[in-house]
Amino acid sequence: xxxxxxxxxxxxxxxxxxxxxxxxxxxxxxxxxxxxxxxxxxxxxxxxxxxxxxxxxxxxxxxxxxxxxxxxxxxxxxxxxxxxxxxxxxxxxxxxxxxxxxxxxxxxxxxxxxxxxxxxxxxxxxxxxxxxxxxxxxxxxxxxxxxxxxxxxxxxxxxxxxxxxxxxxxxxxx
Amino acid sequence: xxxxxxxxxxxxxxxxxxxxxxxxxxxxxxxxxxxxxxxxxxxxxxxxxxxxxxxxxxxxxxxxxxxxxxxxxxxxxxxxxxxxxxxxxxxxxxxxxxxxxxxxxxxxxxxxxxxxxxxxxxxxxxx
Numbered sequence: 001x002x003x004x005x006x007x008x009x010x011x012x013x014x015x016x017x018x019x020x021x022x023x024x025x026x027x028x029x030x031x032x033x034x035x036x037x038x039x040x041x042x043x044x045x046x047x048x049x050x051x052x053x054x055x056x057x058x059x060x061x062x063x064x065x066x067x068x069x070x071x072x073x074x075x076x077x078x079x080x081x082x083x084x085x086x087x088x089x090x091x092x093x094x095x096x097x098x099x100x101x102x103x104x105x106x107x108x109x110x111x112x113x114x115x116x117x118x119x120x121x122x123x124x125x126x127x128x129x130x131x132x133x134x135x136x137x138x139x140x141x142x143x144x145x146x147x148x149x150x151x152x153x154x155x156x157x158x159x160x161x162x163x164x165x166x167x168x169x170x171x172x173x174x
Numbered sequence: 175x176x177x178x179x180x181x182x183x184x185x186x187x188x189x190x191x192x193x194x195x196x197x198x199x200x201x202x203x204x205x206x207x208x209x210x211x212x213x214x215x216x217x218x219x220x221x222x223x224x225x226x227x228x229x230x231x232x233x234x235x236x237x238x239x240x241x242x243x244x245x246x247x248x249x250x251x252x253x254x255x256x257x258x259x260x261x262x263x264x265x266x267x268x269x270x271x272x273x274x275x276x277x278x279x280x281x282x283x284x285x286x287x288x289x290x291x292x293x294x295x296x297x298x299x300x301x
Contacts, residue, residue, distance in 0.1 A: 085208060087206055160211070
């Protein structure tokens with residue numbers, strides 16, 4: 001299913017999220033099962049199915065990485081369930097170092113400053129990778145789509161780091 | 175999720191955690207990662223002149239199964255030749271640790287880490 005089509009939006013990584021949000025609400029209202037209370041069984045089922053599709057589609061398009069994955073899948077490059085190991089040693093070494101920095105936060109003299117420092121690094125790196133991802137997806141050549149897939153993989157590591165950082169932040173606050 | 179006893183044992187008492195000095199010519203490093211869960215695994219082997227793996231160390235950031243898989247392979251590779259270590263299959267690791275299907279990728283990661291370390295060693299030695 002083409003999620004962009006469902007919302008009648010152009011299949012592009014750059015997406016107006018406000019527009020997506022209002023189209024989502026409009027479609028949800030239109031297919032809400034309450035509207036089909038008096039309808040035939042078949043139509044009621046259809047409305048339930050459509051509501052589920054609309055929710056899945058919104059969830060996928062709202063988040064940049066899922067949106068990029070969906071866009072790549074539409075272009076014939078399915079990466080969302082791949083189990084292949086990632087092997088770029090330079091990138092992985094950097095990930096290792098960032099993980100070590102995270103580990104050291106709780107024992108540092110000023111955990112808040114340490115969190116801030118890592119947070120800034122992560123933000124900066126994400127920004128650069130997202131920008132490259134947008135450009136690669138925009139170019140939409142076979143080579144650039146492969147490049148986009150590689151960037152999605154890298155960004156997943158950074159989103160994971162962000163999640164880990166938030167867990168540490170919570171622990172320190174508790 | 176319920177971990178098997180062997181996973182818990184390796185997770186609570188990981189074997190061979192740490193790093194070797196990178197500039198030692200007898201040390202080779204394999205780095206792998208799993209984008210889906212963000213796990214990162216580093217496996218280092220110390221290879222003697224006869225091509226036997228004398229020692230191994232690992233550092234893994236990931237779930238219990240990923241840590242257990244890498245801990246287990248550091249035990250397995252010790253005393254093996256590079257060719258023998260190359261034969262270690264993820265299915266053996268998954269079987270030994272009784273990994274559930276959703277954690278099979280952790281054993282794949284560990285197999286790939288050995289292969290990456292061996293490749294690094296061969297490259298260091300000029301192919």
